[in-house]
Amino acid sequence: MRKYLACIATLCLLTSYRGVAQRSNVRAADRLLQSEKPNFAEIDRLLREAAAHEETKNDPYTYYIMGLVEHNKSKAEYRKLITPGVVGDTASMFRSVVAEIYGWRKTDSLERTPDKTGRISLKYLKKVQDYVKEDKDRIYSAGLFWLDRKSYQEAVNAFTAALSAQHILLPLGEQNLPADSTTANLTYYALVSAYTGKLYPEVIRLSRYKDRAANRNEVYQFVARSYLAEGDTLGAMPILERGAELFPETTFFFGTMISIHQARKEYDKAVALIDRALKVAPTNPNLLVLRGNVYFLAQDWARATEIYKQVLQLSPDNYDALFNLGQVYYNNAVTLLSKPLSTKLDEHKAKEYFRQSLPHLEAAYKRSPDQVRDLLGNVYYRLGLEKRYEELYNEAKK
Template identity: 40%
Template sequence: MKKLIYVVALALLTTTGSFAQKSNIKAAEKLTKASTPNFVEARRLAKEALAHEETKADAYAWYVAGLVEHEEFRKNLIASALPQNQVDEIAMFNLLLTEMPLFLQVYEIEKVPNEKGKVKLKYTKKVKDHVKEDYQYLLNAGNAYMGKQDYVSAAKAFGQFLKIKEHPLFAEDKEVSTPDSTTMQVAYFACLLNYESKRFDEAIEMSRKYRDFVEKKDDVMQVLCGSLLAKADTTAAVEAMMEGAKLFPQTPYYLSNAIAIKMSQGNNDEAVKLLQQAIDNDPNNALYLSMMGDMFTRDEQWEKAVEWYEKSIAIKPDGYPTTHNLGLSYYNMAVKVLSVDRPGKLEEDKAEALFKKALPHFEAAYKQKPDAVYYVLANICKRLGLDKRYQELKELHNLD
């Protein structure tokens, strides 16, 4: 008999704890809606209920917790419209940032069928109204955070805006759910801000999700690649880079980084293979052809480098790096010919022919970047006996 009394007493104690938390939730709601709200105490009571085992999965508790933030945000928002009031804008938007996840959790709890298999959305209707009332201010919040260089909070604000636009609560509400140009811009900035704030997991998720939606797809694709690299997932990064190279062949970022990764891994053959694959897909891409020349330049295979640079020049004659590198390859070939012990007339003639081939390419490169080219160009002119041109370069660049 004593054992039975003990068990009943224990049950009563447990019930009392649960009842106390439910009373706290009701008290928090009253404090929030009072003519003179006490948001500090209401927030404390709501947080206590969300932390308690008996009420942490209670939809009403989450609704009231969100309501506290909502009501204080609205109060500050109204006050900010009056010129005589000075409202802390960042503190106001912090309330909004806290509000949204609390409200959305109500739906997550209530959408689960009860023991009878029924779904009762008791507080979700109120949540939907409040969220729709507030969510567009997340755009203002994001801009305000960006102004303070708080990129983490800005990314969260824009992320919440996108989440609401896509939330099942608003699937039938075309006013909210229909994507527009603003949604496109927010998605773009959300990707960039997550990367900028080193939230790389979020940047990867959002970039994959929105890269085909945003207008500046190239930028978002680079965010994806950069974020994967930051996570040291080089396999996925190279795959993304090769996809980016195919989508945006004129952007050197993708292929150059993919090749750099392979080379850093000591896999030069794979680097050449990747580049050859890109050339096969786009054989008239001057950039890829020039990069293949660079690959052979690294190994000092000047003859092969020349072949690829010549192909690139034939498609795009005015590109500085290729023009300069082609001239440099001919120059290095000439130097190599003369590097033998006691070069004779045969070597001298062969080297002179190579210097002559290098000359027009160095002249073309000089027109674009004289300070980067003048020294070698002057050396070529001196070797070829072009005294007038050599003197010009000597005077222009104070050569000894």
Template identity: 30%
Template sequence: MKKTILMLAVLFTAVAGSYAQKGKVSSASTLKDSGKLDKALEAIKEAIDPNNPKAEKSIPWPRTWEVRGEIYHAIYKSKDENIKKLADDPLKTALDSYKKAIELDEKGKGSNGVKINLTLLINDFTDQAVKAFSDDNYNLALESFENILDIENLPLMKDDAAAVDTVIIFNAGLAAYNAENYDKAIKYYKEAAEYDYNGARTYELISACYTNQQDTVNALTTLQEGFEKYPEASSILVQMINIYMTANKTDDAMKYLDLAIEQDPENASFYFAQGALNDKLGNTEKAVKSYEKALELKPDYFDAYYNLGAIYYNKGVKQLDVANAVPTNKPDQYELEKNKADEEFKKAIPYMEKASEVNAEDTYALESLKQLYYRLKMMDKFDEVNKKLEDLK
């Protein structure tokens, strides 16, 4: 009989020790509810301290970690700056705590409470991400979006009818892009593209990531994939054309430019690009026609006016070289060639004047006009332009 009493006493002592530490968890929860977060944090730290022999029973208890998550979440929500200083990354610590609670809760007894807490955590990670993005803290925004995805991918948070959160996936890509973490940006953008999120724009952003990594091959491959999927997306064509032009692949650039014009014949910028490409190839007459078409569609197109003026200005300069190459003993021929140059300079003036009218502060157009007026001895206009340039300094 004495042995039985002794065994019961030992058992009671062990159970009491277990409840003592679980009581510490309950105490931490009560302190949290009463707003005493510093005391709550001390209590929960004691309950999970592996060096504390009394924590042997509370460490593997799922509720311990759920309460820990609630305390750190409350620290994040606190308006008291002294409380906020208690943790460096309270939301992430709360998430890790809830995940630990799920891991230990093999029977799922506390799953509903943890699920509610995780849902609340998503809201705060979202707020943190939005604020970080507006503060240009793109790394924190990325981490926040990734934590949201981590929560949403937990088995506890998923069901057969759950929709993929493409908005968060895309925003994670956007944050990564702005953080110049292009590998992660590509990863998330590609995932968004699999669900057709944001259409052609997502392919453009993937291509931009590759371009920033100096990977022209994958940049073009991505755009071609996007164009096959969204053949009406002229913006994809524009990026392809720009890459081909930058790489001096003029034949490919012209092919896609013609296709772009076919798709959107009222787009002045396509005709301007066509003009610039023809100008680069030395197809001057075709370039002039393309620029004129751009101006027909967009009468205030500064770049088209300027480039047309530059075409005639450059033709005048070349013709002047011809005149200067005439032997000095042939003054009549020199005058003839020089007059041809002046005719080209005269053609340049209306376009440069119009360019300057569209953008009165552009010094390049004014400098060109200054030289043209001086060349053609139009001194009144020369003085007028010279004064404008002085005023802009």
């Protein structure tokens, strides 16, 4: 029994010693950092061990020193860049100034968290905030630097770090970033970087800032498109709904929701959405085209025809209305001819539908020849207009 107890005591002492050793590691890293030529490889090793150990992984001092290491690296590189005759590395400077925020964000979080007695003890936060004030503009510049070079993930990292810097600078008790131009621009650039780089999960992660961003209409579209790119229509719908409320004249939000309902064959819901949008902009030709398209997909040719004609009264050169109305007449004709027992009267009506489709398709062809050519050629053929049929395809060969 005595041997067993002695063994337990030894293990306790070893555990305690290892914890003390890890705190000593952080102090050793601090001392090395203050030397004339810091050994950054050794400093990083000591800090990694401390961050992985139970006794020091939740110690603000560990992460304060982590941030300070990167801050010093960034300053050292900056001094090289501004010293004549000395070669510096701009990319390294910006990577370090962004990396410092990881450690200091953790310091900030740990120090703002009350202990078991409800007390908050601030040992390092004031120092961290002073350093962040010194570096926040450079972190912003890092984002612009990487965005300009189309290094989108690094740009996202930098702008996100700049947002974290704004969080660190908040007074105690505050949790939300101020609705100011700095927050608005940082958020916008972070989302632009992520969306342009097709980093759709990053866009979705950053979407919690969407209502603080500049150019909110554009930002809501980024977020919705990112959900759709990830195949998540369920996640996209609330964004599209809110976008439609905030920006009712932007047809993207209504149009995309309508497309989703159309894909699900929920035509009544699609029409209800369009009617809602038309209350805001009753003569918007794009919305009217969408309404016509719903009836087109539902094969309600009569209603589709009526709406496309209405669009062409408002906007005679509207390509979508011209092409789609031409297709409606064509589909009416083909439907008649496909009847198992079609009559001469059906053939006569079908020919009339082909004639009605012709001027609309010819007008649409002038706007988009490649998309319209085959359908127009089919109408020429059905009407026996061989010469125009040949001219159409000879023109395509030129």
